[in-house]
Amino acid sequence: MRYRLELKLKRAEGALIRVLGMTERRGYPPHAIHANLDGDGRWLLALVIDSNRSPETLRQQLLKIHDVDAISISALQELQERAA
Numbered sequence: 001m002r003y004r005l006e007l008k009l010k011r012a013e014g015a016l017i018r019v020l021g022m023t024e025r026r027g028y029p030p031h032a033i034h035a036n037l038d039g040d041g042r043w044l045l046a047l048v049i050d051s052n053r054s055p056e057t058l059r060q061q062l063l064k065i066h067d068v069d070a071i072s073i074s075a076l077q078e079l080q081e082r083a084a
Helices: 015-025 055-062 078-083
Strands: 002-009 030-037 043-050 068-076
Touching: 002 015, 002 055, 015 030, 015 043, 015 055, 055 068
Parallel strands: none
Antiparallel strands: 002 043, 002 068, 030 043
């Protein structure tokens, strides 16, 4: 199953590396990554992962990173994947 995680990160040195490193170490290799800055100077990170495991486990681990403010998860359907 493919999931999209949308994270809001503090713009701290190494924040993106910490998030991506934990994602890989926990066995959720990223399929796609997109980042922008919002009006408050925070990173808005969209992370697409492929996994048969629940993404909630990864969400709980990522929330332990000090720089992570919020995370939302949505499942992507096969038709949406082909259209992109």
